[in-house]
Amino acid sequence: MEKQAITIYTVASEAHVSMATVSRVVNGNPNVKPDTRKKVLEVIKRLNYRPNAVARGLASKKTTTVGVVIPDITNDYFAELALGIDDIATMYKYNMILANSDADDKNALQVVRSMFAKQVDGIIFMGHDVSDDVKAEFESSNVPVVVAGSVTNDDSLPVVRIDYQKATQEATSKLLKNNEKVALIIGSKSSTINAQQRIPGYQKAYEDSQRQYDHRLIFEAHDSYEEGYALVDRILKTGATAAFLSDDSIAAGLLNGLHDHGVKVPEDFEIITGNDTKLATITRPMMSSITQPLYDIGAVSMRLLTKLMSEDQQAAEADAEQDGNSNVILQHGFVERQSTK
Amino acid sequence: MEKQAITIYTVASEAHVSMATVSRVVNGNPNVKPDTRKKVLEVIKRLNYRPNAVARGLASKKTTTVGVVIPDITNDYFAELALGIDDIATMYKYNMILANSDADDKNALQVVRSMFAKQVDGIIFMGHDVSDDVKAEFESSNVPVVVAGSVTNDDSLPVVRIDYQKATQEATSKLLKNNEKVALIIGSKSSTINAQQRIPGYQKAYEDSQRQYDHRLIFEAHDSYEEGYALVDRILKTGATAAFLSDDSIAAGLLNGLHDHGVKVPEDFEIITGNDTKLATITRPMMSSITQPLYDIGAVSMRLLTKLMSEDQQAAEADAEQDGNSNVILQHGFVERQSTK
DNA sequence: CTGAAAGCGCTTACAG
DNA sequence: CTGAAAGCGCTTACAG
Structure with a gap:
């Protein structure tokens, strides 16, 4: 017994109106006589009619779906952003196609391609830097893309x-x-966010204090607890007695690793972490941290994307798009906890 | 300058074949003469043709998209499951529409409805119990649903x-x-997973040890660190000196709360947590835990779903579906760490 | 092995 | 305020 799908055609004929009229009431078009609207609404309700979003997407060229590429859904930092994205997306009636890129260029390319194939109306890209292939995909599409929570090598985004x-x-x-010696622990030194932002910031701090920074105090690590934990020996060997870490998982690993090596935090080693995810308060000692409005970064990204998507619709060919500065820089802060003196 | 989309029609005419033939080579249909295939492939490449998945979805009634409802993407437990789901989905060329339900029935209903509107081929439902509305949605659709990482009140799933x-x-x-007194800390006592699984298990353990359990030792809490932290006083007041907690965030909260109240773990209070997410090893002391194949639960769910989706396609009306036992119970274990003696 | 044609379920000008 | 018709970009029998 195949359930016979009830379509706009069914509704139209039951209500003795055209499909166009049904379409109008479904889409809230005001140009419908109240009586007609009422009649159609009744039939819709009685038949429990549900518009087919795929058909609508094909006809209207709008899918009300956005693509969200996330490096690692199990990383609290990105998960918090994703939460903000999802909330705003839902508010604007968008669905999100979420895909893990594993911070891998090959994966990211596949993921982005498949999102475009699905005709997403926009994309939120989380991740550090974008491969040439992905950049090409972005450019050859008319779909707006916004980068959330990082800075990439593609400054047109x-x-x-x-x-x-x-x-x-x-x-x-x-x-x-x-x-005297403060280590900096980040991802890849060559990624844009680190090469152009964090490392210069780190250097400036040294300059401000009239000291010469030592590049051997800069460590690369993947965003994982284990890598942080494994870093202890190498860091200690440099004589560093403090560290700023861009990722909370790594920071938690280092913190615990230090403890297990008998190094007391903050007495013998101070730590500041970068994202202030819940990890920062779960470790003991709790970690002092740069604070970020994580949820808001996601939420604002999605809001910006909705704006771009509707402009896209209007402006269309008005390629004026002086896209000068659609960048938005949110405020950060600092919270002192127990990992600093 | 609207970019003129290049469609299957463009390819067909450039290659001097019919759209049907292009469709065949795109879909890997073997009934195409090698020469023809080659010619078509060349044109596709030259034009950089990308099939429109929305059109395909409308025509074929398969969207290669699955819906994934998740209570809270920032909860490590669900995030780990989602990772497993995503990996397998990607492997099978499915995209996933991910939506947070906030563990709220109203939200879950909206989310599920919108997934059906988007014509998803299947749904993975994470969450404890399903409202009548959602159940009705599931039943009135032909789309297979599998529940991952819980047990719900809808045992037809x-x-x-x-x-x-x-x-x-x-x-x-x-x-x-x-x-003597072991507390049990769970979500809602009335949810199926707790009422039919965890509480009976808890009672059995008491029976096994020839003791009478005390229902006042069963606590309800939402899955958050803060709630766990806030529970300390109430639990201590009962005289309990140990607790099993179903959620790692709560457990971490309790653990740290205990510490801050000067109660030593495990000397004065033993803790076992339930999900063995990374939190369990980040806290100090590290938490002894029931171990679960989190990633696999997600992966197996998705695998099962792909199976159901293809059966659905074949069986179609063969409603035989003795859906006897498509349930799969994965093995759990236990790991002793530092929160138990 | 290949093509012509209908159809998927909507929306969108266009007329009136 | 409403309808007829074309069209969105594919797939799917059906014929041959």
Whole structure:
């Protein structure tokens, strides 16, 4: 017994109106006589008619679906952003196609391609830097893309983020007060966010304190607890007595690793972490941290995207798009907890 | 300058074949002469033709998209499951529409409705219990649904999970060895997973040890660190000296709360947590835990769903569907760490 | 192995 | 305020 799908055609004939009229009431078009509307609404209700979004998407060229590429859904930082994105998306009646890129360029490309194939109306890109292939995909499409919570090598893309340079500078400066050698622990040194923001911020802090920074104090690590934990020996060997870490998982790993090596935090080693996810308060000692409006970064990104998507619709060919500065920099802060003196 | 979309029609005319033939080569249909295939493939490449998945979805009634409802994307437990789901989905060329339900029935209903409107081929439902409305949605659709990582009040739904009753029983029994009063901390007492699995398991453990359980030792809490932290006083007041908690965030909260109240874990209070997410190893002391194959629960759910989706296609009306037992129970275990003696 | 044609379920000008 | 008709970009029998 195949359930016979009831379509706009069924409704139209039951209500003795045209499909166009049914379409109008479904879409809230005001140009419908109240009586007609009422009649149609009744039939819709009686038949429990549900518009087919796929058909609508094909006809209207709008899918009310956005693509969200996330490096790792199990990383609290990105998960918080995703929560903000989802809330706003839902508010605007958008669905989100979420796909993990594993921070891998090959995956990211596949993911983006498949999102375009599905005709998403926009994309939120979380991740550091974009491969040439992905950049090409973005450029050859008319679909707006916004970068959330990072800064990439593609500066034609609008981005919502904090001032990573300043944040890094501030954290490093704080640490420099009580310590001669402050380590910086980040992802890839060559990624844009690190090369152009965090490392310069780190250097500036050294300059501010009239000291020369030592590049050997800059460590690369993937965003995982284990890598942080494994870093202990190498960091200690440099004589560093403090560290700023861009990722909370790594920071938690380092913190616990230090403890297990008998190094006391903050007495013998100070730590400031970068994202203030819940991890920061779960560790003992709790970690002092740069604070970020994580949820808001996601929410603002999605809001910006909705704006771009509707402009896209109107402006269409008005390629004026002086896309000068659709970038938005949110405020960050600092919270002192137990991992600093 | 609207970019002129290039469609299957463009390819067909450039290659001097019919759209049907282009469709065949795109879909890997073997009934195409090698020469023809080659010619078409060349044109596709030259034009950089990308099939429109929306049109395909409308015509074929398959969207290669699945809906995933998740109570809270920022909860490590669900995020780990989602990772497994996404990996397998990607492997099978499915995209996933991910939506947070906030563990709220109203939201879940909206979310599910909008997934059906988007014509998803299947749904993975994470969450405890399903409202009547949602159940009705599920039943009135032909779309297969699988429940991942819980057990719900709708036992017509296939589910992938562990044996929560046994796990709870084992954990409680362990704790009962050194403690007279062992608390059980769960979500809602009336949810199916708790009423039919965890509470009975808890009681059995008491029976096994020839003791009478005290229902006042069963606490309800939402899955958050803060609630766990706030629970300390109430739990201590009962005289309990140990607890099994179903959620790691709550457990971490309790653990830290205990510490801040000067109660030593495990010396004065033993803790076993339920999900073995990364939190369990980040806290100090690290938490002993029931272990679960989190990623696999997600992966197996998705695999099961793909199976159901293709059966659905074939069986179609063969409603035989003795849906006897598509349930799959994965193995759990236990890992001793530092929160137990 | 290949093509012509209908159809998927909507929306969108266009007329009136 | 309403309807007839074309069209969105594919797939799917059906014929041959």
